[in-house]
Amino acid sequence: MLNVAEIKKDFPILDGNVHKNNLIYLDNAATSQKPRSVITAMTRYYEQFNANVHSGVHKLSELATEEYERAHEKVARFIGAHCAEEIIFTKNATEALNLLAYTLCKRLKAGEEIILTEMEHHSNLVPWQQIAKEKGLILRFIRVGKDFRLDLDHARSLITSKTKIVSSTHMSNVLGTINPVKELAKLAHGRGAVMVVDGAQSIAHLPINVKDLDCDFFAFSGHKMLGPTGIGALYGKKALLEKMDPFLFGGGMIREVTLHDTQFADLPAKFEAGTPSIAEAIGLSAAVDYLKKIGMEAIASHEQELIRYALKKLSGIPGITIYGPNETVQRGAVIAFNVEGIHPHDLASILDRHGIAVRAGNHCTMPLMNRLGINGSARASFYLYNDVHDVDALVGAIGKAKTLFKA
Ligand code: C6P
Numbered sequence: 001m002l003n004v005a006e007i008k009k010d011f012p013i014l015d016g017n018v019h020k021n022n023l024i025y026l027d028n029a030a031t032s033q034k035p036r037s038v039i040t041a042m043t044r045y046y047e048q049f050n051a052n053v054h055s056g057v058h059k060l061s062e063l064a065t066e067e068y069e070r071a072h073e074k075v076a077r078f079i080g081a082h083c084a085e086e087i088i089f090t091k092n093a094t095e096a097l098n099l100l101a102y103t104l105c106k107r108l109k110a111g112e113e114i115i116l117t118e119m120e121h122h123s124n125l126v127p128w129q130q131i132a133k134e135k136g137l138i139l140r141f142i143r144v145g146k147d148f149r150l151d152l153d154h155a156r157s158l159i160t161s162k163t164k165i166v167s168s169t170h171m172s173n174v175l176g177t178i179n180p181v182k183e184l185a186k187l188a189h190g191r192g193a194v195m196v197v198d199g200a201q202s203i204a205h206l207p208i209n210v211k212d213l214d215c216d217f218f219a220f221s222g223h224k225m226l227g228p229t230g231i232g233a234l235y236g237k238k239a240l241l242e243k244m245d246p247f248l249f250g251g252g253m254i255r256e257v258t259l260h261d262t263q264f265a266d267l268p269a270k271f272e273a274g275t276p277s278i279a280e281a282i283g284l285s286a287a288v289d290y291l292k293k294i295g296m297e298a299i300a301s302h303e304q305e306l307i308r309y310a311l312k313k314l315s316g317i318p319g320i321t322i323y324g325p326n327e328t329v330q331r332g333a334v335i336a337f338n339v340e341g342i343h344p345h346d347l348a349s350i351l352d353r354h355g356i357a358v359r360a361g362n363h364c365t366m367p368l369m370n371r372l373g374i375n376g377s378a379r380a381s382f383y384l385y386n387d388v389h390d391v392d393a394l395v396g397a398i399g400k401a402k403t404l405f406k407a
Contacts, residue, residue: 001298001302002294002298002299002302002384004302004384004385004386004387007294007384007385008385010035010036010037010290011033011034011035011036011385012036012039013025013033013034014033014385017355018352018355018357019352019353019354019355020355021353021354021355021356022355023355023357024354024355024356024357024386024390024393024394025357025383025385025386026356026357026358026380026381026382026386026390026394027357027358027359027379027381028204028224028333028381028382028383028386029173029201029224029334029359029363029379029381030224030359030381031223031224031229032204032223032224032225032226032383033226033383033385034226034227034228034283034287035226035286035287035290037286037289037290038226038227038228038283038286038287038290039283040286041282041283041285041286042228042279042280042282042283042286044282045064045067045278045279045282046279048063049063049064049067050064050279051063051064052064052275052278053065053068053275053276053278054068054252054269064278067278067281067282067285068276068278068281068282069084070285071089071281071282071284071285072084072085072087072089072268072281074285074288074289075087075233075284075285075288076235078208078288078291078292079203079208079209079210079218079235080208080209080210080211080212081210081211081235082211082238083238084268085238085241085266085267085268086235086236086237086238086241086267086268087233087234087235087268088233088234088235088236088241088267088268088271088272089231089232089233089268089272089276089277089281090219090231090232090233090234091230091231091232091277092221092222092223092229092230092231092232093123093198093199093200093219093220093221093232094123094127094221094232095232096219096220096232096233096234097123097124097127097167097196097198097219098127098247099234099247099271100127100167100196100217100219100234101127101128101130101131102127102131102247103244103245103246103247104164104165104194104196104244105128105131105132105135105137105165106245108135108137108164108165109135110135110136110137111136111137111138111162112137112138112162112163112164113137113138113139113140113160113162113163113164114128114132114137114138114139114140114163114164114165114166114167115139115140115141115142115155115158115159115163115165115166115167115188115193116128116139116140116141116142116166116167116168117141117142117144117150117168117169117179118141118142118143118144118367118368118371119144119150119169119172119174119175119177119179119365119368119371120167120168120169120198120365120367120368121169121173121198121200121363121364121365122364122365122366123198123200123364124167124168124169124196124198124219125367128165128167138162140158141367142154142155142158142168144175144177144368144371147325148172148175148177148323148324148325149177149179149325149330150168150177150179150180152180152183155183155184155187156187159184159187159188159190159191159193160191161191161192163188163191163193164193164194165188165193165194165196166184166185166187166188166193166194166195166196167195167196167197167198168181168184168196168197168198169197169198169200169201170197170198170199170201170202170206171199171201171202171205171206171332171334172201172324172332172334172365172368173200173201173334173363173364173365173381174323174324174334174336174363174365174368174377174379175323175324175325175334175336175368176307176324176325176331176332176333176334176335176336177324177325177330177331177332178202178206178330178331178332180330181195181197181213181215182212182213182214182215185197185213185214185215185216186214189214194216194217194240195214195215195216195217196215196216196217196218196219197213197215197217197218197219198219198220199218199219199220200219200220200221200224201224201332201334202220202332203220203221203224203225204224204225204226204383205299205300205303205332205333205383206296206300206332207296207297207300208296210235216236216237216240217234217235217236217237217240218234218235219232219233219234219235220232220233222280222283222284222287225284225287225288225291226287226290226291227280227283227284227286227287227288228279228280228283228284228287229280230277230280231277231280231281231283231284233284234271238267241267241268241270241271242267246264246270246271246273247271247273248271248273248274249262249273250273250274251273251274251275252265252269252272252273252274252275252276253265253269253270253271253272253273294384299383299384302384303332303333303382303383303384304328306333306382306386306387306388306391307328307331307332307333307335307382308328309388309391310333310335310380310382310391310394311326311328311335313391313392313395314335314337314391314394314395314398317339317395317398317399317402319339319340319341319402319407320337320338320339320340320398321337321338321340322335322336322337323336323337323338323372323374323377324336333381333382333383333386334379334380334381334382335379335380335381336363336377336378336379337377337378337379337380338374338377338378339378339398339401339402339407340407341402341405341406341407342401342402342405342407344360344361344376344377344378345360345361345376346401346405347360347378347398347401348360348378350397350400350401350404351378351394351397351398351401354393354396354397354400356390356393356394356397358378358379358380358381358394359378359379359381360376360377360378360379361376362375362376363376363377363379380394
């Protein structure tokens with residue numbers, strides 16, 4: 001059991017008010033709040049050893065470089081990678097997925113296929129779509145069933161010898177569904193394709209072991225896992241990363257340059273062109289320390305209990321529709337819903353007046369919204385600092401909105 005009252009004390013923002021109400025932050029799928037240790041780690045860098053990495057021989061640069069490299073090591077251990085060279089720092093999950101789309105598809109031929117799912121965030125759809133148009137590649141989509149889960153029989157029929165890449169979200173940012181990416185990786189590998197996992201949501205909520213998942217690539221952002229914005233990571237199997245061409249070119253990613261040619265640096269520098277997000281990498285490193293201290297297993301089981309309670313309470317509200325699995329198994333702490341007679345944006349605004357932050361809209365998943373037959377929804381997403389009182393407050397405020405709208 002997590003001690004939520006103690007955990008809350010680590011997050012300065014949670015002590016604040018919104019419209020004269022205590023803040024209840026339920027927009028964690030968009031971004032998480034940051035513990036004091038992350039804020040302090042970044043401030044310490046700027047106050048005590050701010051310098052560029054990998055370029056200077058002076059003390060500050062040495063310290064900054066050490067911390068920056070340690071961040072790679074910590075992230076590698078956190079997700080069970082073999083070594084720090086398998087961790088490429090990017091701006092966010094979106095940039096990591098763009099990196100993959102451009103570098104992996106470069107060598108593909110017209111007519112070859114990429115398999116995605118109907119529940120992808122735009123960040124794991126648009127990059128593949130755009131490169132597919134350019135190269136004449138074919139995109140196919142694994143269906144989402146009535147149970148809000150991937151149709152694995154459909155996946156089996158889609159993944160064939162023409163398939164070169166399978167890319168799926170690990171946890172849907174709308175449905176909360178946790179996808180069987182290990183199974184998908186098996187199917188992909190059986191056909192000689194590579195498996196990409198969009199771990200933007202799962203990284204913050206589940207213990208991740210990329211070796212166990214046997215995915216070839218795993219992309220995520222720091223800001224959803226208590227870290228700062230401006231830093232994300234791409235895990236890739238070393239043998240694959242070594243064979244891939246760089247994505248961005250410039251300083252920091254080279255070994256030797258002449259006027260007409262360049263030899264590239266070793267991993268991970270080969271994929272980290274330009275001055276990286278140093279303070280952000282140090283912040284991410286502190287976020288990993290914090291999550292490890294609490295324990296990812298403990299966070300996952302806390303959220304399971306919370307989501308069970310939230311599903312029970314919310315589904316008791318007349319006129320509510322919840323988009324996502326009913327049961328808590330293989331389901332994350334995200335609940336997308338609509339209340340009959342209230343536009344999701346109006347609902348989110350009313351909740352905000354009560355100090356409750358939720359998201360409303362299409363959640364960057366327009367094709368999924370079409371599949372569900374809606375334009376958008378409200379979405380409450382929970383994390384380690386939320387508890388049943390937050391759920392009760394949400395349910396109470398929805399009740400007040402219903403009275404206001406006579407819904
Ligand atoms: N979803 C949400 O409110 P970035 O923006 O690069 O940090 O993450 C992109 C991304 C990729 N995949 C999934 C499954 C995601 O949920 C997100 C981000 C946020 O749902 C912002 S739109």
